[in-house]
Amino acid sequence: MADSPVHQVVIVGGGFGGLFAAKFLRRAPVEVTLVDARNYHLFQPLLYQLATGILSEGEVAPPLREILRRHANVTVEMATVEGFDLAARTVTAQRPDGTVRTYPYDSLVVAAGAAQSYFGHDEFSRYAPGMKTIDDALELRGRIFGAFEMAENEPDPEARRAWLTFVVVGGGPTGVEIAGQIAELARTGLQGNFRRIDPSEAEVLLVDGGKEVLATFGDRLSAKAAAELRRLGVTIRSKSVVTDVDPFGVEVRGADGTTERIVCRTKIWAAGVQASPLARLLAEAGGATCDRAGRIVVNDDCTLPGHPEVFAIGDMMALRDLPGVAEVAMQSGIHAANTIKRRLHGEEAAMFTYRDLGSMATISRFHAVVSFRKLRLSGFLGWLMWLLVHITFLTGFRNRLSAMFHWTGTFAAGGRAERTITVRQTVGRVVLEQAGEGDIARVVPPFVRHDDAGDAAPDDGHPPP
Amino acid sequence: MADSPVHQVVIVGGGFGGLFAAKFLRRAPVEVTLVDARNYHLFQPLLYQLATGILSEGEVAPPLREILRRHANVTVEMATVEGFDLAARTVTAQRPDGTVRTYPYDSLVVAAGAAQSYFGHDEFSRYAPGMKTIDDALELRGRIFGAFEMAENEPDPEARRAWLTFVVVGGGPTGVEIAGQIAELARTGLQGNFRRIDPSEAEVLLVDGGKEVLATFGDRLSAKAAAELRRLGVTIRSKSVVTDVDPFGVEVRGADGTTERIVCRTKIWAAGVQASPLARLLAEAGGATCDRAGRIVVNDDCTLPGHPEVFAIGDMMALRDLPGVAEVAMQSGIHAANTIKRRLHGEEAAMFTYRDLGSMATISRFHAVVSFRKLRLSGFLGWLMWLLVHITFLTGFRNRLSAMFHWTGTFAAGGRAERTITVRQTVGRVVLEQAGEGDIARVVPPFVRHDDAGDAAPDDGHPPP
Numbered sequence A, B: 001m002a003d004s005p006v007h008q009v010v011i012v013g014g015g016f017g018g019l020f021a022a023k024f025l026r027r028a029p030v031e032v033t034l035v036d037a038r039n040y041h042l043f044q045p046l047l048y049q050l051a052t053g054i055l056s057e058g059e060v061a062p063p064l065r066e067i068l069r070r071h072a073n074v075t076v077e078m079a080t081v082e083g084f085d086l087a088a089r090t091v092t093a094q095r096p097d098g099t100v101r102t103y104p105y106d107s108l109v110v111a112a113g114a115a116q117s118y119f120g121h122d123e124f125s126r127y128a129p130g131m132k133t134i135d136d137a138l139e140l141r142g143r144i145f146g147a148f149e150m151a152e153n154e155p156d157p158e159a160r161r162a163w164l165t166f167v168v169v170g171g172g173p174t175g176v177e178i179a180g181q182i183a184e185l186a187r188t189g190l191q192g193n194f195r196r197i198d199p200s201e202a203e204v205l206l207v208d209g210g211k212e213v214l215a216t217f218g219d220r221l222s223a224k225a226a227a228e229l230r231r232l233g234v235t236i237r238s239k240s241v242v243t244d245v246d247p248f249g250v251e252v253r254g255a256d257g258t259t260e261r262i263v264c265r266t267k268i269w270a271a272g273v274q275a276s277p278l279a280r281l282l283a284e285a286g287g288a289t290c291d292r293a294g295r296i297v298v299n300d301d302c303t304l305p306g307h308p309e310v311f312a313i314g315d316m317m318a319l320r321d322l323p324g325v326a327e328v329a330m331q332s333g334i335h336a337a338n339t340i341k342r343r344l345h346g347e348e349a350a351m352f353t354y355r356d357l358g359s360m361a362t363i364s365r366f367h368a369v370v371s372f373r374k375l376r377l378s379g380f381l382g383w384l385m386w387l388l389v390h391i392t393f394l395t396g397f398r399n400r401l402s403a404m405f406h407w408t409g410t411f412a413a414g415g416r417a418e419r420t421i422t423v424r425q426t427v428g429r430v431v432l433e434q435a436g437e438g439d440i441a442r443v444v445p446p447f448v449r450h451d452d453a454g455d456a457a458p459d460d461g462h463p464p465p
Helices: A016-023 A044-052 A120-128 A136-150 A155-162 A175-190 A219-231 A277-286 A324-343 A379-393 A396-412 A429-436 A438-443 A450-455 B015-024 B044-051 B120-127 B132-154 B157-163 B173-189 B219-231 B277-288 B328-342 B379-393 B397-413 B427-437 B437-443 B452-457
Strands: A009-012 A030-036 A074-077 A080-085 A091-096 A100-104 A108-109 A114-116 A164-169 A203-207 A232-236 A241-246 A249-253 A259-263 A266-269 A274-276 A307-312 A361-363 A367-372 A374-379 B007-012 B030-036 B074-078 B080-085 B088-095 B100-104 B109-111 B114-116 B165-169 B201-206 B234-237 B241-248 B249-253 B257-261 B267-271 B273-275 B306-312 B361-365 B367-372 B375-377
Touching: A009 A016, A009 A100, A009 A324, A016 A030, A016 A108, A016 A324, A044 A091, A044 A136, A044 A175, A074 B132, A074 B234, A080 A450, A108 A277, A108 A324, A136 A155, A136 A175, A136 A266, A136 B074, A155 A164, A164 A175, A164 A259, A164 B015, A175 A203, A175 A219, A175 A232, A175 A361, A203 A374, A219 A232, A219 A361, A219 A367, A232 B241, A241 B375, A259 A266, A274 A277, A277 A307, A307 A324, A361 A379, A367 A379, A374 A379, A379 A396, A396 B397, B007 B015, B007 B328, B015 B030, B015 B109, B015 B328, B030 B427, B044 B173, B109 B277, B132 B157, B132 B173, B132 B267, B157 B165, B173 B201, B173 B219, B173 B234, B173 B361, B219 B234, B219 B361, B219 B367, B277 B306, B277 B397, B328 B367, B328 B397, B361 B379, B367 B379, B375 B379
Parallel strands: A009 A030, A009 A108, A030 A074, A108 A307, A164 A203, A164 A266, A203 A232, B007 B030, B007 B109, B030 B074, B109 B306, B165 B201, B165 B267, B201 B234
Antiparallel strands: A080 A091, A091 A100, A114 A274, A241 A249, A249 A259, A361 A367, A367 A374, B080 B088, B088 B100, B114 B273, B241 B249, B249 B257, B361 B367, B367 B375
């Protein structure tokens, strides 16, 4: 129990779930502490635009404290949550300098989201980064633009072809959007930039285990999306599973059981998700169970069984087969906030009801598929709706303007404004990883400042799982 | 001698010097190969705006091949130059995958610029990053915004004070601009963002060896700049030298010879420059000499003594005490291009004459100092001129619009749009470096994905010296 007379709410995670929970507690007589290991709210649905050079970090990931600056009852803490004590009602978190702090709560909202899942093959991750974090997207930005750089001055045609082949694993919205963007980038975004290669000769393959991409959108939209992807030059390998990934290619098993090797340098993993490891930690602390995707099986009102004061929301909760999408996270965050407010008024908690607002995926500029109740839109109309919704939901007035500005440039002229390959997400890193242990010493020098080379081991730049 | 019948020009470096050389060879009957280890042209005068969250990477560092896409006779190569053979007329460079390529030339323009100089104390660099590269600026962005994050949840008042103290070393334009920006950020850029600290209590110290900041601007502007810095709350320590830097502070020796320790977490080094190591390599290959700052002593026409076909320009050349500024680099780049063209017409090379277009430094929004011929401007008028010149010189129409857009936001509302602390330039790294060897294992876990922790040593993210 917290010492303070004011009801203490601790929210873990500043994604859609946590942010909306904090926002909807604005006028409540509570003090809110929002704990996140990062200083930003990630607008996940646009992450693929960071990876492909359309938007900047600041546009996709505005600072949490800036978004919440007018929410006087919210304190934002940059710290990594490490444990829950549901009996003592405390959360422990490690600050970036290694010191540990304990946060007492009266109500706890855990919204730590999900990470990429490699279905038991975590070793794939270094060759096929996921699409879940800002660092993932920056890494991919370096790899994607770096691949064209490498192809340009690669004399061997086969090696050049490998640099110009991109394999995207997973045919959900993220996989479809990134595949479409790479294809469009290659066709229109790099015009006139190269002398020896024609970037539009790049090959983009989308490998998906299902019958067709965007299966959840229904047959008609699924077919429309596939047709538009093919028009862009994307090769779709449906009913196919990636069985191995190495620096120079992937192994794909098709529907007929035969295995084929695809030679390619750049791989992107958008195939599966798995709840944050905090889900298991919380479940164990509260005697709850997790499903196969690591999500906590919660009550109808998003609380842990036996712990009405503890909410697990968004991608971390297993409830009535609700999908792991931004809408569910937002609505369950709002539900948690409202439930806390109701209880303070002595009212009963209500069951969480999800209002499906539909789903959408953009395939290329001027082309998106939208499924909204009985409405099915595709093509330009779908794209207009996509644009409208994303401008509405983008956080912050200035970010909206800023994104619109960049979109105007990209959609009108096809260009990409954000293509900087920093040393940190450089071709060098790709190459280092692909060089094999023995070659590393030879490859390192141009990328490392001598006085720092020896002690940088721990900072490999990857986010926590 | 190149095999090709067309005159081959190799340009090393895509900064102001190399870029302008390439641009001014547009209509010449030559083939140009521009070799740079990076994929971008860095607009160095605005780097401090990247470090303080105003502009994004793409705005400060547009891709070289995008800038040069209409220059059909220019091929851009992403590779790190490693050697010159002036007898064979070749340059060797390492591609990011470790393979080495040789570029034959008829004319060679070397414009590899300068790096930060720590006056023999390179060990300072890890605690006090310089301000020369994109990676420097991103590292500093993480450290600056991270310092406020750390202060916010630091219970100990002394430790909090250390996080809120920023020391900038060097009172030239870069030092003045970054000090002014941090002070302004603290006073107006983070309003309402924090609950426990008042960011405007941050202390910014500018340590300078001279009598007053911006010495080269003359007494009147120098005094104006100092007064405006003081109005912003910057403490100026003139006639002072930094004698030691460690994770938790700096040691400063004042004019009276006494030494004082300033406790501070964030240090920025803007004190000196030193020509790229390629200058020495080139000088040795051509029998030329270097001055104390590592710059090549060149002929009046920017060529190496005895090698009329080899130009060393910009920050790499020692010629008539010309300063290491963007204007000198641009004009010497243009001079090299024009000299190559004259020779192709059988004309004599002319001596390089530098037309001093003045200098300027912005102190805060609406306040800059400008020295242009006999004109001396300060305050708002100076700032308007600064704005005009920077909009004019920013590379690319879209970048101009984009920067103006961000400037409107920052100058009108005081906000900062680009504040993302990625894991790669994270507080975690600062802390790792400051934790000492023994503590690292304890600090690492939240920042590292388990499967990658073991083999990331070489990628420490620092640019080559």
